[in-house]
Amino acid sequence: MSKIRVVIAKPGLDGHDRGAKVIARxxxxxxxxxxxxxxxxxxxxxxxAAIQEDADVIGLSILSGAHNHICPExxxxxxxxxxxxxxxxxxxxxxxxxxARLAEVGIDGVFRPGTPMQEIIEYISSHxxxxxxxx
Amino acid sequence: xxxxxPGVATGAERREKESLEPxxxxxxxxxxxxxxxxxxxxxxxxxxxxxxxxxxxxxxADPGQFPYTRGIHPSGYRGKLWTMRQxxxxxxxxxxxLRYKHLLAAGGTGLSVAFDLPTLxxxxxxxxxxxxxxxxxxxxxxxxxxxxxxxxxxxxxxITTSMTINSPASMLFAMYLVVAxxxxxDWRKISGTIQNDILKEFIAQKxxxxxxxxxxRLITDVxxxxxxxxxxxxxxxxxGYHIREAGATALQELAFTLRDGVEYVQFGVDAGMxxxxxxxxxxxxxxxxxDFFEELAKYRAARKxxxxxxxxxxxxxxxxxxxxxxxxxxxGVSLTAQQPYNNVVRTALQALSAVLGGxxxxxxxxxxxALALPTAEAATLALRTQQIIALxxxxxxxxxxxxxxxxxxxxxxxxxxxxxxxxxxxDRMGGMVAAIENGFPQREIADSAYxxxxxxxxxxxxxxxxxxxxxxxxxxxxxxxxxxxAAGRQIDRLRVLRRDRDNGRVRRALDDLKRAAEGTTNxxxxxxxxxxxYATVGEMCDALREVWGEYEERxxx
Numbered sequence: 001m002s003k004i005r006v007v008i009a010k011p012g013l014d015g016h017d018r019g020a021k022v023i024a025r026x027x028x029x030x031x032x033x034x035x036x037x038x039x040x041x042x043x044x045x046x047x048x049a050a051i052q053e054d055a056d057v058i059g060l061s062i063l064s065g066a067h068n069h070i071c072p073e074x075x076x077x078x079x080x081x082x083x084x085x086x087x088x089x090x091x092x093x094x095x096x097x098x099x100a101r102l103a104e105v106g107i108d109g110v111f112r113p114g115t116p117m118q119e120i121i122e123y124i125s126s127h128x129x130x131x132x133x134x135x
Numbered sequence: 136x137x138x139x140x141p142g143v144a145t146g147a148e149r150r151e152k153e154s155l156e157p158x159x160x161x162x163x164x165x166x167x168x169x170x171x172x173x174x175x176x177x178x179x180x181x182x183x184x185x186x187x188x189x190x191x192x193x194x195x196a197d198p199g200q201f202p203y204t205r206g207i208h209p210s211g212y213r214g215k216l217w218t219m220r221q222x223x224x225x226x227x228x229x230x231x232x233l234r235y236k237h238l239l240a241a242g243g244t245g246l247s248v249a250f251d252l253p254t255l256x257x258x259x260x261x262x263x264x265x266x267x268x269x270x271x272x273x274x275x276x277x278x279x280x281x282x283x284x285x286x287x288x289x290x291x292x293x294i295t296t297s298m299t300i301n302s303p304a305s306m307l308f309a310m311y312l313v314v315a316x317x318x319x320x321d322w323r324k325i326s327g328t329i330q331n332d333i334l335k336e337f338i339a340q341k342x343x344x345x346x347x348x349x350x351x352r353l354i355t356d357v358x359x360x361x362x363x364x365x366x367x368x369x370x371x372x373x374x375g376y377h378i379r380e381a382g383a384t385a386l387q388e389l390a391f392t393l394r395d396g397v398e399y400v401q402f403g404v405d406a407g408m409x410x411x412x413x414x415x416x417x418x419x420x421x422x423x424x425x426d427f428f429e430e431l432a433k434y435r436a437a438r439k440x441x442x443x444x445x446x447x448x449x450x451x452x453x454x455x456x457x458x459x460x461x462x463x464x465x466x467g468v469s470l471t472a473q474q475p476y477n478n479v480v481r482t483a484l485q486a487l488s489a490v491l492g493g494x495x496x497x498x499x500x501x502x503x504x505a506l507a508l509p510t511a512e513a514a515t516l517a518l519r520t521q522q523i524i525a526l527x528x529x530x531x532x533x534x535x536x537x538x539x540x541x542x543x544x545x546x547x548x549x550x551x552x553x554x555x556x557x558x559x560x561x562d563r564m565g566g567m568v569a570a571i572e573n574g575f576p577q578r579e580i581a582d583s584a585y586x587x588x589x590x591x592x593x594x595x596x597x598x599x600x601x602x603x604x605x606x607x608x609x610x611x612x613x614x615x616x617x618x619x620x621a622a623g624r625q626i627d628r629l630r631v632l633r634r635d636r637d638n639g640r641v642r643r644a645l646d647d648l649k650r651a652a653e654g655t656t657n658x659x660x661x662x663x664x665x666x667x668x669y670a671t672v673g674e675m676c677d678a679l680r681e682v683w684g685e686y687e688e689r690x691x692x
Contacts, residue, residue: 012252012267012268013252013253013255013256013258013264013265013268014252014268014272015336015340015341015342015343016340016341016380016381017341017381017690018380018381018382018468018584021581021584021585021690021691021692022382022584022585022588024692025585025692026585026588028692034692036690036692037690038688038689038690039341039688039690040264042264064252064268064271064272065267065268065271065272065617066252066266066267066268066271067267068267068619069266069267070267093505093506093507095506095507095614095616096506096611096614097616112472112505112506113470113471113472113505114471114472114473114505114598114600114601116591116592116601116602117588117592118592
């Protein structure tokens with residue numbers, strides 16, 4: 001098995017990147033290959049990064065309340081590009097009402113403040129598409 | 136100082152033999168090491184011996200006396216309580232105006248404006264990057280018209296307002312001044328604060344637009360303008376709050392914030408101003424985190440360091456330049472989504488440390504803020520928390536009631552020493568702007584944030600409801616839900632504004648602004664004219680983007 005490849009992205013105008021950076025490091029320490037996009041990425045830039053990096057997982061960090069716009073757009077673009085097996089997870093301040101909405105567009109992994117890193121690592125490990133070494 | 140004589144047991148040695156060792160034999164301690172939330176080791180007991188070299192007349196002095204370790208007022212809170220200033224803003228200017236009237240009616244004594252992300256980033260509500268963000272994290276203010284609505288029925292001559300705005304601080308300040316003028320308030324008498332602290336944006340919160348050096352120009356322009364026209368305005372609130380929220384330790388918060396303060400003073404001096412002309416209007420903003428005594432020591436050390444730096448490094452003569460005044464907000468990052476009612480208790484303890492540390496104003500967070508922006512009920516309870524501390528607890532009766540505690544004084548000394556070490560490192564790099572360009576404070580903070588998270592994962596640091604006393608059932612609380620209607624209303628309003636205003640006047644004002652940015656005219660002057668012409672925040676910021684470009688950081692994980 002090769003390493004799980006994760007793109008961690010900060011979409012929207014918000015710059016609070018503590019969560020994104022901490023999770024990026026935790027996933028890397030857990031043996032995953034992590035690419036951090038930096039701040040203020042549009043959905044298209046994020047999906048392009050995922051294609052370029054051959055990512056298995058996209059992690060979106062959103063604290064500003066813009067998730068209802070950003071997440072469906074990322075999912076739509078992934079479908080459009082044929083990347084149906086890329087796992088998308090979201091971390092941030094997400095109201096209860098919106099957790100259900102995100103599930104409707106295909107995002108089940110929503111992690112709110114106080115989630116242990118280990119829980120996120122395990123979720124990603126068990127839900128990311130399986131890869132076999134192709135040499 | 137007494138020195139230990141061979142053969143004669145010191146107090147500490149005697150204590151260990153006679154009482155501690157037997158006690159430890161009966162039962163060990165709960166942990167092998169005790170540390171603060173920042174990871175600083177804490178000894179078992181502090182005594183006079185912990186304070187070797189400490190001189191109360193030099194290190195402590197009376198309240199109101201240099202170096203102000205015990206506070207800047209001789210009578211503490213016996214004269215005037217701190218300002219209870221609750222940070223608030225959401226949706227449209229109308230909705231926020233109603234919340235302000237509610238907070239003032241509930242006994243709030245100052246306003247504090249939270250702007251939405253498009254406003255903070257200098258984008259109009261109809262810009263593509265504003266999609267989904269309008270009115271979400273704060274109130275949407277696109278032009279003078281919105282500012283007029285925000286303060287409808289609130290007399291700016293009678294209250295003080297703090298505005299949390301940084302890159303576009305000059306633009307929003309210009310709008311506030313024009314509204315004050317419309318209400319007939321005298322610029323020379325009104326007071327309030329703009330955050331206007333760009334360095335901590337590069338370091339921590341990342342709401343920057345322009346590169347560091349032109350950003351500093353905007354700030355020194357505000358210093359100069361206010362010295363001449365709005366002398367009671369606090370021109371900057373040098374902020375540690377966001378640095379701490381991003382993961383810094385208490386010491387890093389203290390050191391980076393004060394060193395930012397030094398940088399602003401240096402830039403002001405380099406722009407040709409006399410220190411005593413603008414430094415008395417510089418204020419500070421700290422976090423109140425959960426480690427009670429560490430926080431208390433941080434505030435006390437901050438006053439002492441600033442007094443020395445201003446007097447000894449910059450040669451300030453005016454006592455007002457020596458006195459560090461600060462606002463405090465309890466730690467948003469300490470709030471948990473789990474068992475949210477626990478947040479009321481956390482916030483009360485954090486607020487108490489800020490009060491015992493001598494804060495001039497205070498914001499207490501609401502219990503639901505790990506979930507959403509606060510409901511009116513939660514915001515009221517947060518304000519009541521302050522009122523109970525102020526009126527019932529008795530802690531305001533004596534000035535600096537914890538002063539002289541061996542533990543508190545030792546922590547204060549260590550905070551000072553640690554901060555001065557960071558000052559040396561940053562001075563060697565060529566100052567804070569250079570250190571930021573090197574990514575130094577950003578790396579330090581990212582490392583601390585990760586270390587803390589690891590400590591939580593390993594249960595070396597316990598958080599009730601998160602990694603201890605966890606409940607399976609999520610009881611939840613009612614939360615405020617901000618729908619998308621605000622965005623639609625703000626965009627419609629902008630369309631009407633752009634149609635009805637004198638667009639020739641707007642264009643001329645924006646051209647003048649660009650010329651000022653290219654030259655040396657104070658940028659506040661064309662900004663006030665552009666504001667009067669109803670130019671939008673996005674248009675004013677874009678004019679400067681054309682001249683100065685935009686900053687992009689290299690991300691540091």
